[in-house]
Amino acid sequence: MREPRLTPLKFIGEIVSGGTPKSHPENWGGPVPFVTPPDLNGVDGGVVSNWERSLTESGMAGSAAVCNAVLLSCRAPIGHVGVVTDLVAFNQGCKAIVPERPEDLRYLGHVLVAYREALQAAGRGTTFLELSTTELAAFQIPWPAPDMRERIADYLNRETGEINAMIAKLDELTKTLRDRLVGEAHRVLAPWFAKDIQPIWSVMRPIKDQNHPTEEVLSVYRDYGVIPKASRDDNHNRTPENLTTYQLVEPGDVVINKMKAWQGSLGVSAYRGIVSPDYQVARPDSGVNSRYLHSVLRSRFMIPQYKVRSTGVRPSQWRLYWAEFADLHIPMPTANEQKRIADHLDEITGRTDQMLAKVTDLKTLLLKRRAALITDVVTGQKDIA
Structure with missing residues (x-):
């Protein structure tokens, strides 16, 4: 078993900190990619291709x-890694490591993935963990001779490539299952959208200025892009510093992320909790089936309308406010029809969720296998042929 030689990153390449320009329109929408930590999520040392x-x-x-660099997210969270070979810009949530030899990009990307937990442990901060330039510069990684670095990179590219291909097939299967679910909802709801429809404001009311408890018992609602329903993040159960800006949400309330409604980030709550001012809360009238309403609001018929009705200079600034949301029109069949539709879609969703859970478990195993392989090779625990 070989003992890897550890070298601080400051002796391997230049470390560059990122930044975000002002929100003036003339700064945005040009030809240079602007990479942030979410864009690195899941890249795992590969080439960054989406932003x-x-x-x-x-x-x-x-x-x-930078170009010919490895980008590392250094806060929120620490440890996303991606390689860039063309010119890209990046924000303050990332740092770039530009090695002296571009040939070392592949190896450096793999080794930083292998040392993700150690990088996270090196973070400092009270509000959130952050890896400073000084800490990153002093961070040591295995740095064998150039020919060995290339051999390791070749080996890992080949072995992880096979795992990545299997993961890609699972991702395709996941997309297919979700598309089928969305398609079934579209098929079931289409006849009703062709009939009489009515404005949303006629079946629900905005909830504002509610009294809510001040003790720490409520969950803060969070969402991460397209969510199946408004839910709570049990990892963020806390009392915000200024509760007066938060709204109380009851089960059955419609919760709308003003900034991401056009991406489908809205749903019907299954919990009692509180939400920040970034969310709009509406309460359906008596007799409205919340499960039916959830399916309608997240259907293919509605999400494009949210995009059209959202206001702002560019997508990152778009907001959907109550006035625009309330004037959208939806079908409202009888209570019995609402229940029938909701029951059918719940049955289809349940079966699909079971299949998706199995796919997720298999993908998790492959990701763990890939991570263990990279770690074993770059730390010298596994010899390569």
């Missing part, structure tokens, strides 16, 4: 740009 925003030449003055 939400981009910068113009003027916008680059307020950021940082």
